[in-house]
Amino acid sequence: MTRSSTTNRRAPPLALTMGEPAGIGPDISLAAWMRRGRARVPPFFLLACPDLIRQRIRQLKLDVPVREISRPDDAADIFPNALPVLALARSxxxxxxxxxxxxxxAVLESIETATALFRQGKASAIVTNPIQKSVLYAAGFEHPGHTEFLEFLAGPDAFAVMMLAIPGLRVVPVTVHQALSAVPAALTADLIVRTGRTVAASLRNDFGIQVPRLAVAGLNPHAGEAGTMGREEVEIIAPAIAALRDDGIDVAGPKPADTMFHKEARAAYDAALCMYHDQALIPLKTVNFHEGVNVTIGLPFVRTSPDHGTALDIAGSGKADPRSLIAALKLAGNISRARGRAKKRAAS
Known part of the structure; x- marks a missing residue:
């Protein structure tokens, strides 16, 4: 293969999973395709049951042509004129x-197939529509959620970290889906260090930030007030920050969480490490509720998702807002290209 043909080779399309079929996944997938031009959505194919998608088109009274494809390679040429759908084995x-x-x-098949296609080089990234975990649990699903299932598919060496991103703000909860009362026991210096290293590597390789800056929140009010309002900052968080600095990572903290997220504060870091779920998600969703993207970092494949649920109450009504999915598709394409550039730098 010549140098010019290597340079001009088109990147594989994105793989978009079906998600919960009774939710808004089909609705926002159709809406994202319909906005493909003005929103500059990168080419994608939908891993779903074609009959389900056609049914939802009729219910929503949309004019969206669907083309079934037998291989992802066909998606890019079809995408400008029709929604490419790679049919699942299960109806x-x-x-x-x-x-x-x-x-x-079928929901799990969609995710597993997308992962396999990425590994085969037939998809440049995976974008997942929201799943209904309670339904999967009833079907025998044994993982806490989407992210943990993807970590399982990635293999025993994977360490999945949830990052939420909007323009100008990235947040990472160190502990995720745990009761608030369980957070202090779950929080360890090792967990903070491992998370911080993963975030720093992602900022370099996925976002092209060569010298990433991290801000670390405290757990307690006023970041513990020198130990008078809690000892976690002194005994757990500060030692973790010291270890990250020993790695050469630019880290600030522990910082009072209530002063970390105003406009001027956000300009001082590239990602905020937060100690629990709502400490991270409340500020991000307050700043920009409709365009948040869930990015799973620390995996060998690129995965993004809209930062919302299945919205069963509005599925099929035409009220679903596709902006978060569109942002997830665009960010997946950007990360895929950034990883390609990072690999080229490492090989040079």
Whole structure:
């Protein structure tokens, strides 16, 4: 292969999973395709049951042509004129707003197939539509959620970290889906260090920030007030920050969480490490609720997702807002290209 042909080779399309078929995944997938031009959505193909998508098109009274494809390579040429759909082996029937545990296997097939296609070089990234975990649990799903399942698919060496991103702000909860009362026991210096290293590496390789800056929140009010309002900052968080600095990472903290997220403060870091779920997600969703993207970092494949749920109450109504999915598709494409550039730098 010549140098010019290597340079001009087109990147594989994005793989978009079906998500919960009774939720808004089909709705926002259709809406994202319809806005592909003005929103500059990169080419993607949808891993779904074609009959389900056609049914939702009729319910929403949309004019969206669907083309079934047998291989992802065909998606880019089809995408400008029709929504490419790679059919699942399992058929799906779903009424909007009424999840059926019988569809659980197809939902998982969509995710597993997307992962396999990435590994085969046939998809440049994975974008996942929201799943209904309660339905999957009823079908025998054994993982706490989407991220943990993807970590399992990635293999035993993977360490999945949840990052939420909007323009101008990236947040990472060190502990995630745990009761607030369980957070202090779950929080360790090792966990903070491992998370911080993963975030710094992602900022370099996925976002092109060669000297990443991290800000670390305290757990307690006023970041513990020198130990008078809690000892976690002194005994856990500060030692973790010292270890990250020993790695050569630019880290500030522990900082009072209530002063970390105003406009001027956000300009001083590239990602904020927060100690628990709501400490990270409340400021991000307050700043920009409709365009948040869930990025799973620390995996061998690129994965993004809209930062919202299945919205069963509005599925099939035409009220679903596709902006978060569109942002997830665009960010997945950007990260895929950034990783390609990082690999070239490492090889040179």
């Amino acid at each position: 799906v029937r779903a009424n909007p707003g009424s999840p059926d545990p019988g569809n659980g296997a």
